[in-house]
Amino acid sequence: MFELRRLRLLHELALRGTLAAVAEALAYSPSTISQQLAQLEKDAGVPLLVADGRRVRLTEHGAALAEHAARALELEEGIRGELESLQPGIAPVRIAAMQTAVHAILPAALSALDPAVRIEVAERPPEEGLFELSARRFDLVIAEQYPGRTRAHEAGLERVLLGSDAIRLAVPASDPADGLAAVSGRAWVMEPKGTAAREWAVQQCRAAGFEPDVRFELADLTAHIGLIRSGVAVGVLPDLVWAGSRPPVRLVELPGEPARDVFAALRASSATRPGIRAVLGALQAAFPARRSDGTTVE
Template sequence: MTDLDARRLRVLHTVALRGGVTAAAASLHVSPSAVSQQLAQLEREAGCDLVERVGRGICLTPAGQALAVHAEQVLHALDRAGAAVAAARTGVAGTVRVGTFATAGAFVAPAVARARRRHPALDLRVTEGEDESTLLDLRLTLLDVVVMQEYDHVPVTLPSGLTARPVADDPLYVVTPATGPLSGRVRLRDLRDAPWIAPAPATPGGRVTRQACRDAGFEPEIRHTAIDVALVLDLVAAGLGVALVPALVLRHGVPAGVRTGPTWDPPLKRTISAVVRTAGGGPQRPAVAAFLAELAAAGAAAAGAAGSYAAGS
């Protein structure tokens, strides 16, 4: 067996986590044929079959699965080595790749801007994505920081090798038509007979709405399905249903005809965290540490402002 190329190990690891060549190619921003060629070369280096065809797709052989596990360890070791070198240099420089969900832009964007002003040699790049996808890219070392959301009643278990650092709490609010019969503080169980508006079940917002209602003792009637915040609020304003949204969603205001109120009995919130690869006793890259410091400050300010607005709307 010849020496194994770290770049090809990354390709194998990506195929293992993403579940196929096409998905791995999209994650690596290359063509599927390029991924297949890298796998074939890695098989020659390893001296054995690492993948096998199953129908129209492929799966890893036992040898491929074993090598993929070690590939993750190799990639993370290289990442820690790079962090040690960066920590030994003077100044904050380099590229930090950040994955985030859309509404966290309220504080991710200011944090990026402030970090760049403080450290001109720092190159920060933001990619929007769903938590599950961006966390995979963090494990693949394609991202350096992932801004993730976790709801009290829908906990998230992180894979080993990742560490979450809380950035801000974002309370959940009920949005109802202003012309409806309910006023003042509304408990979720008071809305058991209302039509609901929620994202699809597989999305974080969809899981949260359904689970919160179940915890309140009823199965919500999801009359309308929408993930776009503007559409949700427009449907509520038209009197077509009620919805459950985080305070940050309301930071730009709500249309006429929409009333908001905090959840209570019990109060609900989501925790927004910055997830990084566990340092494993080594230093963290100064570039990542600089961005995390700005993110913590911006997150607390944005979440507080959004909550104050929603409470007074």
């Protein structure tokens, strides 16, 4: 008989690649992970892991059992969903949300929920949040997709569109720039390399005929606003960053009036959970309508 807890460790190893990464994610020691996987190997009666330098990798048997482990975890989650329908609030809803969603969507959404539903929120960039959703660290992830840059659809995950969020060039309030070409020689602030936001912004600059001089690489969009307002840099920002306040910078429309899709992602196996359905509904209702200047419609 396989113990579900050990199967989860094997599933995590298949996703994360190293024992150290599994240990860090689950707050276990690497030695504990190794001991539990060694016991799982005894239960299976076949080798599941093989040394590969200073690391380990899954054998053919290990990879096959990891796939079965994923299905077992989905079944367990479905059972928990049925139990929760009999007793709402039995399990917390763990949410990973990008920064703009934390400021502009979550406060209104959470205030509309039944207090009996326990909500746990962590701010995470979309790339990390979506990975951890597959790994079952979170139940819902609020992420974004930039125009022309689709995210991979992972097996077992579903998406629910929350709304469309306009993206505009942001310059100091007194700056007369009327488009990207007018700021080609300026210093830029952008999100870190590897993020969808950074890749999209760079592509817009290249389409306008220049390579942006990115002197400030910051994940915190409030820091972007401070640099732009002070005249140190220019950048492109989504409307949700203003969270209902009037922008202290000047916003300029970009070609084609682009907008990113903001969506919630969840595991299909958890879609029947009443708490998750309630949170999804609240998120959709809380997504703000916007005026052309980026402020919220009251």
